[in-house]
Amino acid sequence: MQRTTSRRPLLARPVVVALAAAVALTATACAKTEDDTADNKQSETAAGAEQKVATPKAGGETCTIDAYGAEKIDLKNATVGFSQSEKEANPFRIAETQSIKDEAKKRGVKLLTANAQSQFSKQISDVQNLLAKGADLLVIAPLNSDGWDPVLQAAAAKKVPIITIDRKINAEPCKDYVSFIASDFVEQGRRAADQMIEATGGKGEVAILLGSAGNNVTTERTKGFKERIAEKAPDLKVVFEQTGDFSREKGQQVTEQLIQSKPGIKGIYAENDEMGLGAVTALKGAGKKAGDVKIVTVDGTRNAVQGVVDGWISGVIESNPRFGPLAFQTLDTFTKGEEVPQDIIIQDGAYNADNAKQDIGKAY
Amino acid sequence: MAPPAEVLAVRGLSKTFPGVRALDDVDLTLHPGEVHALIGENGAGKSTLIKLLTGVYRPDAGDITFQGRKVSFATPLEAQKAGISTIYQEVNLIPLLSVARNLFLGREPRNRFGMLDVTRMNREAEEVLGTYGVRVDVRQPLRTLGVGAQQMVALARAVATDARIVVMDEPTSSLEPREVETLFSVIRRLRDAGIAVVYVSHRLDELYAMCSTVTVLRDGRRVHHGPLADLDRLALVSTMLGRDLGDVREEGATKFSGDHQAADTRPVLQAEGLTVPHKLHDVSLSIRPGEVVGLGGLLGSGRTETAKAVSGALARSSGRITVAGVPLRGGSTPAAIRAGISLLPEDRKSEGIVPGLSVRENIALAALPRLSRFGLVSEARVDSIVDTFVERLRIKASSPHQKVGELSGGNQQKVLLARWLAMNPKVLLLDEPTRGIDVGAKAEVQKLVDELAADGLGVLLISSDLEELIEGSDRVVVLKDGAVVGELTGDDVTEDKLMRTIAGGGDPAHDAAKEAATDG
């Protein structure tokens, strides 16, 4: 086809780029949010909020530096590399990264960080970069469980010990990596069930707002909840299970449908705080009062704990993101040549009407 | 000297498409070292013949004997492997691969490990292209080269793949004069190497410079073949156009009334020095109110391009246009339309009608802003305009709400005319207004053109139908290779004179016309 018009790409392109840049700059320059006058509520580690170990060394498999085949170093003089999996756009990841940074600062350890922005290929190259930049020890929050062989080989070649946090990688402990520190998601589900049984009196119909499909957190939190209900309160029936994709908006929409079609619902178990807060918004919109429908959520963010204080949420099971102290403690013990457990399970806290008010400072 | 054995012999080739006999019992013979001109107007069957030779189509009847064996190619690739290569107007190589990769595509040199030997490939590519006068960095992607150089790469590739026949379809249409020279020297080398070349072009100078033999197709049939030297330019043109010299038919076959009363006033349209790179060179013409000016010339001579350049649809690199004494500012289509220039494009289906919209919407399309107030369309005003023109142009549609795509060609053309007449134009540019429409509608359109001119419009008429052009026009400006080569006025507006001017071969009338053109 004949081109029937003249084009001006040379003019248009820089104009578009310049426009975009100018907009982005001016946007933040004179912004004013609702909270600008209030003090910034984000994230210094609150006292008493650090992780505690749930499974002490008794009986569990352990690992020492000799068995692992690395050399002893003094943690104070070492460089630690931290690879975060997702961008720090949700409270959990923000608190997790912050905790690692705070602990490194506190101990005076040199820390290198990288963020894979939810792309696994980027995380692999991130870790390789950290190694190249001279990291002596690695802390990794893996995005996937599989596909770590190239990194593990590179680390092994340099004899760099690895600790993984919040998600396990499929490899041999004490050979490919030292230890794995995380919460027990199944246990979180069980404890959420306990709260639900207590709040509802163990009778009636309850609903589950599932997390994203195909996510191990979703499956494990569901498994624990259902197990405990079946075991302890057979009169409590799960009549509704729909995904809210871990987002507040979806949680709200699904809950709206739920209370339309099942007006007699007694409780809602939300597999993260955001969906639970979405459910609260939906209940408010439908003219319900606080406590009409019992809500139990998992994570322990500040907003959800505030919900407990306000009476809309019956209980919040904590999933503690503050890995810093425990991770560095483990590294310290390990590099001194003492033995550390291969699996370190965190003891998570919980919030309910009794403790929410005084413990809200621990929430992230 | 006995001619060498023929490399290709085509006998009785025929091909029918639904409703069209595209090729009818055509013969073609090629000898090694022969440069054979294949010519004909639009729809004569050139491209069908080429596509049959190169395996794009299968013939309905007839044989192709290539190097002594009957062949039947299933795909272009098969034809290419057998030794028939085609160089199209648009180069069909891979623009993102390097020049060298394109040159050696499918037969890359390998080293002893079976890996691509890039160093050797690049070195050989440079050597090969050097002999074609192309000196470029062969590691660059092909698309970074100019069109001429790309064509040279395609040619080098064709020769390197042991071609026995090279088909060139308008190879010079987008080349600079210097590149044309290089191409010619390459063609001469091919000829000397015993390769047969089929050369398709409308540029007579090139044909006479390069070709030894010629085949002329018209309406799917072979109407002439033999040595090119036996046919002078005028005879060639008349054979091609199907007009026997000295056999000018009686007037009255068309619905044109004859001369219009071109009042001796200032021109309504004056175009000076229109130049579009590769397409038009310094074209000037003027039209007075009430005058129908024809644009004559062969296919590819720049007729459509002239109309498009005047209407702003084709960006011109230089030139001035004045409408009724007012210089036209800006080169855009809307500016030209505002000034009163309307173009009925050659390709009615894809550039004219908006097929999914109704007759009503199509007629009102260009005039919408005038039929609206504050951006809201006044349905009453649209209705009145539509009713007026449907009646005046006798547009036959089931209702004004029928989709234009469902109408016959003639009615589509009338809808387009109505769209422009609703704009009250000063100048109408009609590019092939009667092509592809039935006889009755054709006569109606011709009559309309007459009436419009009588109403004082300036009309530019482009038509491949010589009869229509001669009888419809008061004056004919003749184009060749994108430049004005003559102008016929008054009693000189005859088919005979037109063909002589197109052929441009030492006719005294030609020089006179040329002088007249430069005077105007």
Next chain:
Amino acid sequence: MAEATLRTPPLDRARVLQWLQTYGVYAGVALLLVVNIVITPHFMSAENFRTQAVQVAPVIIVALGMALVIGTEGVDLSVGAVMALAASVTALYLGYGLLPALLVVALFAAGVGLANGALVAFIGVQPIVATLALMVGGRGLALVLLPQLEDLRNPALASLGSGGVAGIPYLILIAAALALLVAFVVRRTTFGRQLLAIGDSRPAAQLAGLPVRRVLIIVYVACALLAAVAGVLATARLQASDPTSLGNLMELSAITAVVVGGTPLTGGRVNIAGTVAGAVLIQLLTATLIKHDLPPSWTQIAQAIVIVCAVYAARGRGKR
């Protein structure tokens, strides 16, 4: 060939397909309503219809803009990102009050629309590529401006999200008003007709002297503004700005609504009533499956079946 079948539909099948293309989406909505009235408890309540309407309102608003863009033979993948951008800009400027914040949101959305339109109209980038760039960049910018969810307590915003007039939520009123406005623009204005002509045959529109570039730019700006309206409304309803997940996959819901509603992807035709019905159809389908607690994957499969049916029906018509 298409022309021939159009003039005289020889087969009953062709006629059925054409009927489906025009009325199938309404028949689908009616069918789902009947099925739900029969099998779903508590379905026939004003409260339920209000819930469905409120949930579908943002999708409808985005789909209106999408329908315009698709009418020009384009597509806008950046609508979800614009929603997220609207959410974060709202949060960022709410300190000045709701109205100033909305003005800034409009500025941002117009900026994205201008960039889309300029890329398509001036530089000649294919719409899918141009808007893909803004889809990625827009959400990125939204997250730079507001990295994580923020609760909003502005009373005006809250009442926009949950208040209403005479029991009809603002969301529904706004969506209805916008649908009427867009339908009016398409049917009655110069701009609407030029848009259709450009979508049907761009070369013809160009040679007819239509302001092709201007129309294209306005269409993309309008689409972005509509997406921003949807983003603000969804934020108001949530009473929180959530740029991470707001508007995720919205572009696909909008395109689905448009296509199911009988607007061909080949441009030149815009069916606003059908688009609204398309969005309602998908909403009812999702609601039905959720209310009966069927696995979420069923919703996706059901949507896929509806789309395949719509495309199959569209085949019967063809473009020319």
